[in-house]
Amino acid sequence: MLICLTASHRNASFDVLEKLSVGAPTAARTLVRNSDFITGAVILATCNRFEAYLDIDDSHTAGHRIATREVIDAVSAASAVESSAVADIVSVLSGDLVTEHLFSVSSGLESVVVGEDEIAGQVKRALQSARLDGTTSSALERLFQRASHTSRDIKTKTGLGGAGRSLVRLALELAESRVTDWSATRVLLVGTGKYARVSLTALQERGVTDFTVYSPSSRTAPFAERLSIPQVYADGLVEAIAASDIVVTASQSPVTVLTVSHFTAAHGAAGALQRRLVIDLGLPRNVEPAVAEIGGVELLDLETISLHAPIDEFASTTSARAMVDEAAAEFSAARVEAEVTPAVVALRSHFFDVLDAEIARAEARGDHTPETERALRHLVGVLLHTPSVHARELARAGEAASFVAALETLFGVHPEPTAAPVTSLGAHLPAQLPEAPPAQTA
Numbered sequence: 001m002l003i004c005l006t007a008s009h010r011n012a013s014f015d016v017l018e019k020l021s022v023g024a025p026t027a028a029r030t031l032v033r034n035s036d037f038i039t040g041a042v043i044l045a046t047c048n049r050f051e052a053y054l055d056i057d058d059s060h061t062a063g064h065r066i067a068t069r070e071v072i073d074a075v076s077a078a079s080a081v082e083s084s085a086v087a088d089i090v091s092v093l094s095g096d097l098v099t100e101h102l103f104s105v106s107s108g109l110e111s112v113v114v115g116e117d118e119i120a121g122q123v124k125r126a127l128q129s130a131r132l133d134g135t136t137s138s139a140l141e142r143l144f145q146r147a148s149h150t151s152r153d154i155k156t157k158t159g160l161g162g163a164g165r166s167l168v169r170l171a172l173e174l175a176e177s178r179v180t181d182w183s184a185t186r187v188l189l190v191g192t193g194k195y196a197r198v199s200l201t202a203l204q205e206r207g208v209t210d211f212t213v214y215s216p217s218s219r220t221a222p223f224a225e226r227l228s229i230p231q232v233y234a235d236g237l238v239e240a241i242a243a244s245d246i247v248v249t250a251s252q253s254p255v256t257v258l259t260v261s262h263f264t265a266a267h268g269a270a271g272a273l274q275r276r277l278v279i280d281l282g283l284p285r286n287v288e289p290a291v292a293e294i295g296g297v298e299l300l301d302l303e304t305i306s307l308h309a310p311i312d313e314f315a316s317t318t319s320a321r322a323m324v325d326e327a328a329a330e331f332s333a334a335r336v337e338a339e340v341t342p343a344v345v346a347l348r349s350h351f352f353d354v355l356d357a358e359i360a361r362a363e364a365r366g367d368h369t370p371e372t373e374r375a376l377r378h379l380v381g382v383l384l385h386t387p388s389v390h391a392r393e394l395a396r397a398g399e400a401a402s403f404v405a406a407l408e409t410l411f412g413v414h415p416e417p418t419a420a421p422v423t424s425l426g427a428h429l430p431a432q433l434p435e436a437p438p439a440q441t442a
Contacts, residue, residue: 001056002139003064003094004101005071008049009112012089014303016081018284020050022254023079025126027071028052028135030078035070037063040137042144044105044126046119047167047283047302048112050075050090051126053102053144055137068092099143100328106147107154107320112306114317116166118198120151143331150327158319168195168202168250171279171305175246178277178298182207188244190214190258190286191251192221199250199281212240216253241266247278249286257286263294333396340395343404344388346415351380 009017028041031054040055052075056067072090076083093101101110106123108115127144130136179185187208189196192215200211200223213224213231224231232240241247241262251257258278267274280287280301292299355376362368391403407413 001064001094002098002143003054003056003067003092004098005052005054005068005090005092006049006101007086007089007091008110009306010110011091012050014048014283014301014306016085016089017048017050019079019081020075020086021045021047021283023081024050024052024075025129027074027078028130029133031070031074032135035067037067038070040130040140041071041135042126042130042140044123046122047281048306049105049110051102051105053098053140055139064094096328096332099146099331100324102143102147103150103324103328103331104321106151107324108151109317109320109324112302113167113170115320118166118195120148120155121194123151124148146327146331150324153327154320154323157323166198166202167281167302167305168199170308171281171300172202172206174300174305174308175277175279179246183209186210186212186243186245188212188214188240188247190216190247190249191253191282192217192219192224193250193252195250195252195281196221197223199248203248212244214240216251216257238262238265241276242274245276247276247287248281249279250281251286253282253286254284256284256288257282258291259288260290260294263291263297267294267296340391340400340403342415343400343407343413344391346413347387347391347407347411348384350411350413351384352377355380 007017007020024045025043028043031038031041037056038054039057042053044051044053052071054067054071056063072083072086075081076086079086102123104110106120108117108119111119123144127136127141130140182203185208187203187210189200189203189211190213191199192213196213203211211224211229213221213229214233214237215221215231218233221229221231223229241258247258249257263276266276275296276298278287278291278297278299280299283302285301287299287301289299289301291297359368359373359376362372391400394400394403404415407415
């Protein structure tokens, strides 16, 4: 059974999401290793959301509740957020709602900037991390792979991603009123990873040519080397800030990179009060919030940027949501069809076993020809076609059990038992969860 614990910018502060983004991803391995109920876990933690997708053993009636409690406690311990605070912001989805939610998230429909580009890659990387940690499962693999396929379809067939929408571009749009001439603007870019490269490209599109790059890890940035962009190190950071008009931070550093002391020293080095725009795209924050209180410095962080997110483009969003609904319904239908597959296989095995026995007897009597065998096998295939189709139809209608019962009644065929169908339930957790009963052990 699949369940999802989710919290986002819609119902949680960026302060809490910031803490979860650092600690929560490390909890997956502990959960799968130590839980009696969680058999797979993929955790997605970004600048505006926290998601824990779980594959749980629902053979125990309290498995759902116990697994939820275990996740909240593990995430709380890993991120230094009180468990009651985690429980207060997460919603718990199960069954078909998990599919619909992930497809919507991976397509950018739940992001601060609807249709943003980065989320699809973040979903892929969350699955890759789970693979490396050994915490994924076959059910989670199928779900995430289909989510990526759906995201690509939506980007291709709707206008949702046509503008290359992202938090980076939204931040630069907000900066337009503060910049007179982008081509004359001196930019210090902090960070050398993928998000920094996206920021560099977006700035270049606006005409910026004067760049300096700083890496908190002191690594040489390949893109800086390739494009001949000057790179500074820790001993030259204050001077680089003093020489910049805009500072853009896009580092994945778990600790603050730029502090009040950096900017205070930079003002002193500049020799006069200088207006400076700081765009902090990092999560956790790369820039100490108190920097905004320094005279002449304006700070745009993710929380400020999210308040100016554009209204959904109605037509594109409506089309995208329709595609999500269709893809989720098809995925769920394929899943429930799989539940009746053992019964169909058992039926086919029964018929062909009977046929093979009759052919063997005919051969023993000397009453067998290849032409007759081909005709009989074709006849059995034709006879099996209709019940196989009906089995899938019954499964989609939630009546797979009636097909299994018919096989047992008519032919005495008993297929291997399958897991109980997943229900489509969603609930919001109260701030305080009731105590779960102790796990049953053998």
